[in-house]
Amino acid sequence: MDEEDTAGYREPCAQCAAVDWGISDEGRFYCRSCHNVIERTREVAETTFVRGSTRITTLGRGPRTKRWERGRTWMVCEGFQFILKNQADALLRLGVAPGFKDDVLSQLWRLYLQKSRQAYTSDPVTQGRMKGQSVDWDSDSAAESSIMSASVTDAESNPPSTAGSNAENASDWSGSRSSATYRTARQRCSRSLMTMPRTLALIHLALVWSREALTLSDLLRLVKDGHLPYVNAHEQLPEEMKLSGNEALLFHVESVPSHRTVHKEAQLLVLFLQRPAFPPIGPQTLLHPALLSLRYLVDANLPDELHRWVCGLMDRAGLTEQSLTVGPESDVVLPQYDILTAALIVVTMKVLFGLDDSTEWDLSNKVSSQDAAGERFNLRRWYRLMQAALMRAQQEAGREVARTRWKAKKPIFQTRRQKYVVMKKKRTAEQVQTCFGKLSSCPAEVPGVGPSSFRFCWGDEAGADGPSLHHMTLDGVVTLKHAGLTPSNCSYWHPALRPCRSRLCASHFSDVERTLPRCFVWLLQLFSFMLEVKPGRLYEEVLRVERRVFGTKTPLGGASKRRRRKMSSREEQNFSQEASEKPRNEPPTRRRR
Numbered sequence: 001m002d003e004e005d006t007a008g009y010r011e012p013c014a015q016c017a018a019v020d021w022g023i024s025d026e027g028r029f030y031c032r033s034c035h036n037v038i039e040r041t042r043e044v045a046e047t048t049f050v051r052g053s054t055r056i057t058t059l060g061r062g063p064r065t066k067r068w069e070r071g072r073t074w075m076v077c078e079g080f081q082f083i084l085k086n087q088a089d090a091l092l093r094l095g096v097a098p099g100f101k102d103d104v105l106s107q108l109w110r111l112y113l114q115k116s117r118q119a120y121t122s123d124p125v126t127q128g129r130m131k132g133q134s135v136d137w138d139s140d141s142a143a144e145s146s147i148m149s150a151s152v153t154d155a156e157s158n159p160p161s162t163a164g165s166n167a168e169n170a171s172d173w174s175g176s177r178s179s180a181t182y183r184t185a186r187q188r189c190s191r192s193l194m195t196m197p198r199t200l201a202l203i204h205l206a207l208v209w210s211r212e213a214l215t216l217s218d219l220l221r222l223v224k225d226g227h228l229p230y231v232n233a234h235e236q237l238p239e240e241m242k243l244s245g246n247e248a249l250l251f252h253v254e255s256v257p258s259h260r261t262v263h264k265e266a267q268l269l270v271l272f273l274q275r276p277a278f279p280p281i282g283p284q285t286l287l288h289p290a291l292l293s294l295r296y297l298v299d300a301n302l303p304d305e306l307h308r309w310v311c312g313l314m315d316r317a318g319l320t321e322q323s324l325t326v327g328p329e330s331d332v333v334l335p336q337y338d339i340l341t342a343a344l345i346v347v348t349m350k351v352l353f354g355l356d357d358s359t360e361w362d363l364s365n366k367v368s369s370q371d372a373a374g375e376r377f378n379l380r381r382w383y384r385l386m387q388a389a390l391m392r393a394q395q396e397a398g399r400e401v402a403r404t405r406w407k408a409k410k411p412i413f414q415t416r417r418q419k420y421v422v423m424k425k426k427r428t429a430e431q432v433q434t435c436f437g438k439l440s441s442c443p444a445e446v447p448g449v450g451p452s453s454f455r456f457c458w459g460d461e462a463g464a465d466g467p468s469l470h471h472m473t474l475d476g477v478v479t480l481k482h483a484g485l486t487p488s489n490c491s492y493w494h495p496a497l498r499p500c501r502s503r504l505c506a507s508h509f510s511d512v513e514r515t516l517p518r519c520f521v522w523l524l525q526l527f528s529f530m531l532e533v534k535p536g537r538l539y540e541e542v543l544r545v546e547r548r549v550f551g552t553k554t555p556l557g558g559a560s561k562r563r564r565r566k567m568s569s570r571e572e573q574n575f576s577q578e579a580s581e582k583p584r585n586e587p588p589t590r591r592r593r
Contacts, residue, residue: 009040074241077118079251080194082241083233084109087203090228094451096212105206111273112202116192192272195250197257200230201265208326208334209278213286215338216259216266217531218453224256224532225400227451231256232408248412255406259339259533267334270326278326281337288324289314289341296341299454299530301386303377303472310348317344317548336541342527343541347549349523352477353379354489357517363488367476377472383519389456389465390526455530497547509536 009029012019018033029040088101113119200219207214214222222228229236234243234251243251283290293310297303324335353360364380371378458468478485495512513521513535524535524542531538 084199086229086236100210104210196253198265200262201269204266211285217338235410243412252412281324287337292341301458301469304470305474310344313348338531339541343545346542347545352487355520356493357519359489376476377474385466494546507536507540509539
């Protein structure tokens with residue numbers, strides 16, 4: 001390159017008279033023979049020169065940000081609308097029914113905008129704008145659409161603008177509140193304004209209305225695995241929607257909300273939207289515990305015969321079709337289908353095996369002595385198999401969390417001064433990361449794992465967590481009695497079933513955990529890991545199921561005391577009859593992870 005740059009200069013050196021010039025790093029000419037540096041420099045062609053431009057810039061006190069860099073005026077609710085649209089598109093790519101987005105979610109979103117007086121109303125709230133460009137939910141969506149609710153009567157009074165209008169008119173239809181009303185959490189809660197956790201709550205309500213097989217636990221797992229945009233979802237906003245100031249923090253999240261938080265937000269949205277009764281969730285619906293329990297039994301590697309006992313317990317608890325549907329305004333309760341199903345399985349295991357750290361092991365010894373062919377279900381063998389798989393899954397989950405990038409690639413700044421500091425730290429971090437990447441060997445890329453409804457894989461194929469126990473029978477646990485199958489365990493223990501006031505006291509699991517049998521606590525931890533909830537949440541649901549089955553007329557006492565009661569012959573007969581009358585459903589097809 002030096003020969004090409006110095007080809008036009010053939011003057012001899014003033015000291016050694018040699019014609020052998022080179023160019024230093026500073027762009028100066030030097031003699032290669034005597035290293036004499038002269039005043040001549042290399043001429044660099046300006047490739048970014050545009051005709052009509054000038055190199056001289058006028059200094060002024062005006063804003064440094066150009067007008068086109070500020071973006072256009074847009075509403076806060078339009079940013080959430082864009083994120084909801086991306087989340088719905090991601091669910092459609094994962095196999096959700098096509099009508100979920102246009103027929104259900106978009107109508108719920110329009111109803112929310114009307115109830116919060118942000119759009120579709122003749123009396124909108126104070127209009128405050130942010131910088132950006134309006135985003136329509138759908139190009140051919142009509143404002144007068146009212147499939148979900150007949151209460152949307154003012155839709156035509158303030159419809160969304162067409163694509164050909166200017167930026168001011170395009171954002172006026174949303175009628176969002178002033179951005180100042182979003183700044184404090186108390187204001188957002190009192191006025192039912194949208195937040196990032198509420199986007200997931202609205203998605204969950206739309207899934208329940210559509211009777212999709214995705215539970216709330218499945219939805220949060222998709223978010224955690226990155227299949228559903230939520231963490232750093234603001235990075236997908238258009239370039240015209242500039243985020244700045246305190247309002248931009250509304251779209252900035254670096255963690256996945258808990259199951260309790262999203263369910264509570266969904267319950268508040270049901271009360272706020274004042275929806276009528278949701279479509280019924282019947283036993284033939286995949287979201288109903290009758291079919292959802294099949295999936296959890298397959299995932300937990302439990303025998304298929306256990307399903308009929310779960311259905312018998314479900315009938316005895318009175319969990320009918322009406323009790324699993326969101327009722328009218330006077331009785332609005334959003335069921336937790338995933339936690340309820342896991343609680344039914346836990347209670348069924350207590351009925352059959354005892355789970356008091358004594359009965360289950362005696363039954364296992366009995367099965368081991370009578371089962372020579374290895375066709376009967378042995379709880380001890382199942383526990384050892386599941387414990388090893390659970391430990392591996394927990395370690396892998398910890399590594400996945402460590403590999404997750406929680407920081408956004410496009411950070412949000414509240415002030416211009418903060419922007420310079422953050423960008424400088426980001427450049428430094430990227431340089432250090434690049435240097436470490438060059439010095440160390442490149443790690444092997446982790447293969448991408450597709451979404452799955454199962455946490456474990458059972459079978460004989462490569463990569464399985466262990467052999468499958470689904471085909472095994474419960475002959476060593478149940479006996480033929482009263483012209484039907486009856487559990488060999490004739491006693492059932494439970495804590496005090498006196499209900500607590502939810503507003504006055506929280507979960508007592510942390511207080512009574514030390515007094516509970518270890519096998520029962522381990523079973524709670526297993527299903528809590530499968531659903532990604534806290535064990536105390538599942539424990540409270542188990543108590544609710546036991547209150548429905550056995551009633552609350554138990555001796556009063558401390559919550560830590562366990563009550564052991566012997567099941568009457570009539571209870572055994574009813575339970576065995578309900579279990580024997582239930583048809584055996586085929587287990588769902590297991591998808592590989």
